[in-house]
Each structure stands twice: as structure tokens, then as C-alpha cells.
Amino acid sequence: MYSEENMKVCKFGGSSVKDALQIKKIVNIIKADEDRKVIVVSAxxxxxxxxxxITDHLLNLATNGEHFENQKLFISIDESKFAIIKKFEKLCDDLKIDKKFIVDYLKKDLENCxxxxxxxxxxxxxxxxxxxxxVITAYMNSVGLKTKLMLPEEFGFILSDCLTNGKVNSKTHENIQNAFTFKENEVYLVPGFYGVNEKNQIAVMSRGGSDLTGGELAYALDADIYENWTDTNGVYNVDPRVVSEAKVIPRLTFKELRLLSSKGFxxxxxxxxxxxKKSKIPINIRNTNNPVHEGxxxxxxRVPMEDLVGIAKLDNMASIHIQKDMLGEExxxxxELLKIFGEFGINTxxxxxxKDDIAILVDQEDLKGKINNLRRQIEKRLKTNEVNVNYNISILTLVGIGLRQNSFAIVDAITALKEKNIPFEMFDMSxxxxxxxxxxxxxxxxIALKTLKEELL
Ligand SMILES: Nc1ncnc2c1ncn2[C@@H]1O[C@H](COP(=O)(O)OP(=O)(O)O)[C@@H](O)[C@H]1O
Ligand SMILES: N[C@@H](CC(=O)OP(=O)(O)O)C(=O)O
Known part of the structure; x- marks a missing residue:
């Protein structure tokens, strides 16, 4: 019998809800465990x-085609609009739900905004x-799974700061507790990624933000576990798209996952x-296409059996090298230097x-259209001798709580790169x-990532 004590929050990412076949899979997953009571879905x-x-097509529409143009993808706004409408029409047809009610509203939102x-x-x-x-709520009800749609604008998923990169306001937790009462025996379905600001305007979080919606619901409702369903068997020790021999890591600490996911996972x-992490609610990353895998x-x-658990890779970084005699003594x-980057909205x-040098690593995308002014500001305010930018750097981040006891893995990493004659541009221990x-x-x-994986993991 379901008891609120054992309640599970499940987030299904875009790959798990991309078509009717995937949606049928997620419904089977929800049905298989009556504790799966709060479901978050992506686009x-x-x-x-x-x-x-679909989110990128929507952004393309909103920016009049600029979004794809910037990525040198020549997809017109008409093509984006067609792709979005066709996607929802097909979902409704394939799931045999009333299309008019959904597609008419979608068209209205896109055309009359x-x-x-x-x-x-x-x-x-x-x-x-x-x-x-x-769509998913209608389908779940049509197959006999009593489901209540919980819209962020109705229950008050409040976001502050910025409409396109909102941060969760603490009022949100209270609003969730008031709205999700579990009185009826039903499943709650919540769209991820968006909320409203204090003026009731629609706001979104950063990209990939449906994970955040799931995390906030799990925390506010004190869930037993937060299940995050995706299209891989879990977190692999290196990006499986780059290294085919990557292996799933069975257990990670919050801190390890945070370091790895902020650096490319x-x-x-x-x-x-x-x-x-604050409430010690475990997170389980699992595969919608292989639900028997524990993820x-x-x-x-966790008990550290090994020094290192994973190696992340972050591409498209730039290093801004600043030289000035005795800057280390100033x-x-x-x-002041970091303040200048902040003023340009560049994350460092x-x-x-x-003594006389400092390098700042940034995402090179963030420098687009800003580098000349940024350089001028640094030179003017800090009276520097030289400011040089080195583009196309990748940062490899090696993570594992066992490194605290045994930091010699660093030596092995450097030796492995030396043996393959791979030079490195920078080195730094956190x-x-x-x-x-x-x-x-x-x-x-x-090749550096493959070498480190072969030698160290
Ligand atoms: N270390 C890693 N372990 C697992 N997946 C990874 C890793 N690094 C990158 N990925 C990529 O992340 C993808 C899942 O994230 P995402 O596409 O955002 O999923 P979802 O659609 O479920 O939100 C995987 O398909 C995989 O290609
Ligand atoms: N759809 C949003 C939010 C999200 O979390 O998506 P996904 O679950 O596909 O990463 C995005 O693309 O950013």
C-alpha cells in the first residue's frame, strides 16, 4: 500500500518523452511502482x-532565427514552427488523445504572442x-492511471532574478507543500524547467532545468528518493560518446557528481x-530504455574503493593570460580583475x-562580441603589460573522494600523457x-581522455 513516507519523485528527460514509444515506456515505469507519485517531464x-x-526550435522562433544561425545551422523560423506543431500533432495521434485541445492552444501561443x-x-x-x-497527463488518464496535472503557474513554482535564467525562490517550497497534499490516490504530473516570477510572468531556469524542478520537488516534499530517468544506464566514468569502453559508476557522492557535471558530464x-544533498535525499540516475538496470x-x-571515479571533459574553453610585473603583490x-569579468557577464x-602572471579560464562562447572591450577595460583599469587569449582549450577534470588519501593518481595521469607525448597547457588541484x-x-x-581512462580507471 502506498504511504507518503516512501514517495518517489521521478524526472523523465527529453530523451524519455521524445515520442509515443518513449512515453509508453515511462508510463510502464510509473505503473511498476506505486510510490512513484510525483512525475516531472521535459519537452x-x-x-x-x-x-x-523542441526547446531549441522554440528558442529559434523566439529569437527570429538567431539561435540556430549562431550555431551555423540554417533552420528557418518557419521550419522550426512546423517541427514543433508536427511533433505535438504526431504525439497526440500516436497516443490516441484529443489533438484539437492541445494543438489549437499551442498554435495560439506561438502565433498570437x-x-x-x-x-x-x-x-x-x-x-x-x-x-x-x-499530452502525457491526457495519455496517462486514458490508460487508467489517475493523473493530476500540476502547472507551475498554478501552484506557484516561483523564480526570481531573471526571466531566462531564474533562480528558485524559497516561497516555492511552501507552495509545493500546500498544493501536493496526496489526499486523492493520484499521480501528480509537473512540467519541468519553468515557473513564474512574482508578477506571474512565465520564467525559465537554465538549460537542462527540468532536473532542477525534480530536485526542488524532492526536497520540498521530503521524497524517499529522486529518480532521474534518462537514456543511459547511469553516470559513466567518462563520456560514453567519446570513449566506447566507458563503464557505469554504481555509487557517487553528491560532491563528486557536482564536480563532474559542472565540468562536462x-x-x-x-x-x-x-x-x-542538504536533506540527504538519494538521487538515482536510471535508463528509461533499460529499467532493470540499477543505474x-x-x-x-560512499566507501572509496578507488582513487578516481570519473574523468570529465569540457571543450571550447579559452585562457586569458594577463601579465603585469608584481601583480601578485598588488x-x-x-x-578587480574578476569584477571586470562579472561586469561583462562572463563566468570564470x-x-x-x-608573481607576475594570472590566467583566467572562461567558456569561449562567453567572449563572443565582448573580447575587445573586455581587453580594453582590463588594460585601462589594471594597467597590465599584456593580455593574450588562447582559444580551443579542453579541461579534463579527474574526480574521486579517494584522492584525499592518495593523491599520487596525479603522477600517474601526468606520466600517461607524457608517454603518449600529449602536452598539457595547465594543471591545477582543487x-x-x-x-x-x-x-x-x-x-x-x-585522445587525452581515452589515455587517462585506460591508465587510471
Ligand atoms: N559521463 C556521462 N555519463 C552518462 N551520460 C553522459 C555522460 N557525459 C555525457 N553524457 C550524455 O548525457 C546524455 C543524457 O543527458 P540528456 O541528453 O540531457 O538527457 P535527458 O534527455 O534525459 O535530459 C547521455 O545520452 C550522454 O550522451
Ligand atoms: N527542455 C529544457 C529543459 C530540460 O531539462 O531538458 P532535458 O531534460 O531534455 O535536458 C532544455 O532543453 O533545456
């Missing part, structure tokens, strides 16, 4: 016909989750574990420093001592 992901996610700027962007971005949740949003379990602690130099990753970073040129990053 349809990439499928066999479309290489782009009078919003401008970020308001328009956030509204369009949210439509994939909004309409997919309606994009299987789980790096902020989605924060509240679960990866994320916990507060009080406030680094603070690592900053190896020395203060927590459970990760270190090696920067290499992007053209050797795949």
Missing part, C-alpha cells in the same frame, strides 16, 4: 527525424514542457543535487596565478583535494 528531445530538441524581449523568450522556451505535460544539471546512486557518502588586483572557471584539472589543446583532448 520532447531529439528524435530520429529531428536533430534538434505579443510579448517582447526576455518575456517572449521565456514564454516560448516554456511551451515544450507545458504542452508535453498536457551533462547527464545531470550540476545544481540539481544541492537541496537533495547510479548518488549519496552523501592587493585587490585579482578582485579557474585562475592559476603567479582545494577540496578530490579533483584536479589538466588543460590540453582541444585537438588532442579526445
Amino acid at each position: 520532447p528531445g531529439r528524435d530520429e527525424i529531428h536533430d534538434e530538441k 505579443k510579448l517582447k524581449g526576455d518575456e517572449r523568450k521565456a514564454f516560448f522556451l516554456s511551451r515544450g514542457e507545458h504542452f508535453n505535460s498536457k 551533462n547527464v545531470f544539471h550540476f545544481n540539481a543535487m544541492l537541496n537533495c 547510479t546512486l548518488i549519496l552523501s557518502e 592587493i585587490g588586483f585579482s578582485a 572557471y579557474h585562475y592559476p596565478t603567479d 582545494p577540496s583535494k578530490i579533483s584536479f584539472h589538466i588543460g590540453v589543446s582541444q585537438n588532442v583532448s579526445d
Whole structure:
């Protein structure tokens, strides 16, 4: 018998809800365990016909084609609109649910929207989750699974700061507790990724934000576990798209997953574990296409059997190298430098420093259209001798709580690269001592990753 004590929050990502076949699989998963009471769904992901996610087509529409143009993908706004409408029509047809009610509203939202700027962007971005949740709720009820749709704008999933990169407001937790009462024996279905601000305008979180919705629900409702269903058997020790011999990691700590996902393991949003970590709610990453696999379990602690558990790779990084005699002796130099990056809205990753030099690692996408002004500001305000930018760097991040006891894996990593004659651009150990970073040129990053995996994992 279901008891609220054992309640599970399940998030199904875009790959798990991309078409009717996948939606039927998730319904079987939900039916297989009556504790799966709160279900979060994403917008349809990439499928066999479309290489782009529905969310990207929506963003393309909202930005008048700029989104794909920037990626040198020539998909017009008409093509995006056609792809979105066709996707939802086909979902309804294949699942045998009333299409009129969903597709008419979708068309109305896309065609009659009078919003401008970020308001328009956030509204369009949210439509994939909004309409997919309606489709899935209708289908679940049609197959006898009593399901209640819980829309963020109705129960109050409040986001603050910015309409296109909202942060969860603490009022959200109280609103969730008030709305999700579990009085009726029904499953709650929630669209991920979006919410509303205090003025009731639609806002979205950062990309991949449905993971965040699941994390917030699990935390507010004190779930027994947060199951995150995707299209791989769990978290692999290296990106399985780069290294085919990658293996699933059975157990990880919250901290290990956070370090790995912020440095390239994009299987789980790096902020989605924060509240679960606080309340010690385990997260289980599992495969919708292979539900018998136990997946990866994320916990507060684990017994470290090995020094390293995973190696992440982050491409398209740039290093901004700044030289000035005695900068290391100038009080406030680094603070002012980081402030300048902040003013340009550029996130900074690592900053190896020395007496007369400092390098700042950034995502090179963030420098687009800004680098000349940024350089001018640094030179003017900090009176630097030289500012040089080195593009196309990859950061390899090696993570494992066992490194605290045995940091010699670092030596093995460097030796392995030396034996393959792979030079490195940067090296840095994190203060927590459970990760270190090696920067290499992007053209050797795949081979560097394979080498490190073979020698160390
Ligand atoms: N270390 C890793 N382990 C598992 N998957 C990874 C890893 N690194 C990158 N990925 C990629 O993450 C994908 C799952 O994330 P995503 O596409 O966002 O899923 P979803 O559609 O479920 O939200 C996998 O298909 C895989 O290609
Ligand atoms: N659909 C949103 C939110 C999300 O979490 O998607 P996914 O589960 O496919 O990563 C995005 O593409 O960013």
C-alpha cells in the first residue's frame, strides 16, 4: 500500500518523452511502482527525424532565427514552427488523445504572442514542457492511471532574478507543500524547467532545468528518493560518446557528481543535487530504455574503493593570460580583475596565478562580441603589460573522494600523457583535494581522455 513516507519523485528527460514509444515506456515505469507519485517531464528531445530538441526550435522562433544561425545551422523560423506543431500533432495521434485541445492552444501561443524581449523568450522556451505535460497527463488518464496535472503557474513554482535564467525562490517550497497534499490516490504530473516570477510572468531556469524542478520537488516534499530517468544506464566514468569502453559508476557522492557535471558530464544539471544533498535525499540516475538496470546512486557518502571515479571533459574553453610585473603583490588586483569579468557577464572557471602572471579560464562562447572591450577595460583599469587569449582549450577534470588519501593518481595521469607525448597547457588541484584539472589543446583532448581512462580507471 502506498504511504507518503516512501514517495518517489521521478524526472523523465527529453530523451524519455521524445515520442509515443518513449512515453509508453515511462508510463510502464510509473505503473511498476506505486510510490512513484510525483512525475516531472521535459519537452520532447531529439528524435530520429529531428536533430534538434523542441526547446531549441522554440528558442529559434523566439529569437527570429538567431539561435540556430549562431550555431551555423540554417533552420528557418518557419521550419522550426512546423517541427514543433508536427511533433505535438504526431504525439497526440500516436497516443490516441484529443489533438484539437492541445494543438489549437499551442498554435495560439506561438502565433498570437505579443510579448517582447526576455518575456517572449521565456514564454516560448516554456511551451515544450507545458504542452508535453498536457499530452502525457491526457495519455496517462486514458490508460487508467489517475493523473493530476500540476502547472507551475498554478501552484506557484516561483523564480526570481531573471526571466531566462531564474533562480528558485524559497516561497516555492511552501507552495509545493500546500498544493501536493496526496489526499486523492493520484499521480501528480509537473512540467519541468519553468515557473513564474512574482508578477506571474512565465520564467525559465537554465538549460537542462527540468532536473532542477525534480530536485526542488524532492526536497520540498521530503521524497524517499529522486529518480532521474534518462537514456543511459547511469553516470559513466567518462563520456560514453567519446570513449566506447566507458563503464557505469554504481555509487557517487553528491560532491563528486557536482564536480563532474559542472565540468562536462551533462547527464545531470550540476545544481540539481544541492537541496537533495542538504536533506540527504538519494538521487538515482536510471535508463528509461533499460529499467532493470540499477543505474547510479548518488549519496552523501560512499566507501572509496578507488582513487578516481570519473574523468570529465569540457571543450571550447579559452585562457586569458594577463601579465603585469608584481601583480601578485598588488592587493585587490585579482578582485578587480574578476569584477571586470562579472561586469561583462562572463563566468570564470579557474585562475592559476603567479608573481607576475594570472590566467583566467572562461567558456569561449562567453567572449563572443565582448573580447575587445573586455581587453580594453582590463588594460585601462589594471594597467597590465599584456593580455593574450588562447582559444580551443579542453579541461579534463579527474574526480574521486579517494584522492584525499592518495593523491599520487596525479603522477600517474601526468606520466600517461607524457608517454603518449600529449602536452598539457595547465594543471591545477582543487582545494577540496578530490579533483584536479589538466588543460590540453582541444585537438588532442579526445585522445587525452581515452589515455587517462585506460591508465587510471
Ligand atoms: N559521463 C556521462 N555519463 C552518462 N551520460 C553522459 C555522460 N557525459 C555525457 N553524457 C550524455 O548525457 C546524455 C543524457 O543527458 P540528456 O541528453 O540531457 O538527457 P535527458 O534527455 O534525459 O535530459 C547521455 O545520452 C550522454 O550522451
Ligand atoms: N527542455 C529544457 C529543459 C530540460 O531539462 O531538458 P532535458 O531534460 O531534455 O535536458 C532544455 O532543453 O533545456
